Amino acid sequence: MSRSERDVAQLVLRLMDLTSLNQSDSPAAITELCTSAASSYGSPAALCVFPEFVVWAKHECERLNLTQVKIATVTNFPMGSIDVARAVAETERAVGAGADEVDVVFPYQALTAGDEKVGYDMVQACKQACAERALLKVILETGELQTPQLIRRASEIAIQAGADFIKTSTGKVAVNATPEAAKMMLEAIRESGTQCGFKAAGGVRTAADAAVYLDLAQQIMGSSFLSPERFRFGASGLLTNLHAILAGQSPASAGTSY
Numbered sequence: 216m217s218r219s220e221r222d223v224a225q226l227v228l229r230l231m232d233l234t235s236l237n238q239s240d241s242p243a244a245i246t247e248l249c250t251s252a253a254s255s256y257g258s259p260a261a262l263c264v265f266p267e268f269v270v271w272a273k274h275e276c277e278r279l280n281l282t283q284v285k286i287a288t289v290t291n292f293p294m295g296s297i298d299v300a301r302a303v304a305e306t307e308r309a310v311g312a313g314a315d316e317v318d319v320v321f322p323y324q325a326l327t328a329g330d331e332k333v334g335y336d337m338v339q340a341c342k343q344a345c346a347e348r349a350l351l352k353v354i355l356e357t358g359e360l361q362t363p364q365l366i367r368r369a370s371e372i373a374i375q376a377g378a379d380f381i382k383t384s385t386g387k388v389a390v391n392a393t394p395e396a397a398k399m400m401l402e403a404i405r406e407s408g409t410q411c412g413f414k415a416a417g418g419v420r421t422a423a424d425a426a427v428y429l430d431l432a433q434q435i436m437g438s439s440f441l442s443p444e445r446f447r448f449g450a451s452g453l454l455t456n457l458h459a460i461l462a463g464q465s466p467a468s469a470g471t472s473y
């Protein structure tokens with residue numbers, strides 16, 4: 216890897232959707248999340264929280280002067296149901312509450328069963344519900360899509376239906392982001408010729424984990440792709456490692472595999 220460990224940590228921090236999607240989340244937990252985002256090392260691109268915490272996260276970010284940090288949330292999460300109307304209603308509510316970005320779970324089980332239409336319809340309708348006010352990221356749940364062809368097809372459908380980003384995973388299944396899935400998704404983006412972005416999410420815990428995805432994206436899409444407008448990491452457990460590296464602690468104490 217040509218970048219220094221510190222450069223990687225700095226870049227990954229800027230590209231990160233710092234995430235808390237736990238059943239135990241509370242206003243206090245979201246305050247803690249927002250506070251952790253306010254560091255002298257720089258802030259993440261976004262905070263990703265459950266819809267019921269969008270208003271609170273926005274309030275806390277304003278209080279902490281983190282006004283440049285976007286607030287993201289999730290819909291149709293985590294199961295990826297085929298209920299388009301419900302996914303749209305959740306998305307409309309999230310945008311109404313002030314979400315800047317909505318991560319909707321693609322109906323991946325339906326695709327596995329051969330239904331391509333419901334996924335297209337859901338993404339198109341949720342994109343419309345975002346009404347130019349919010350970005351739509353589409354979670355493909357690649358670890359549950361059984362073949363490379365299905366990952367490729369889910370990517371194509373989401374991109375054609377208007378996704379602003381395609382995202383690997385919810386972080387709630389056994390297999391989350393993998394370099395193999397990322398490669399297929401990035402190739403689908405390249406071949407679409409669109410401005411669709413990419414988000415690696417689920418199981419990214421260290422700068423070393425993240426560096427694999429940075430390298431892949433750079434190879435496939437070029438270095439200009441590595442900006443928050445096109446590339447994100449979704450992670451709940453990565454910030455400590457990045458801060459440790461940026462604080463100059465040794466890789467061992469920072470928990471990386473460098």
Ligand SMILES: O=C[C@H](O)COP(=O)(O)O
Nearest residue numbers: 385386417418449450451
């Ligand atoms: O969207 C982000 C994921 O839910 C985060 O997954 P993680 O908890 O494995 O970092």
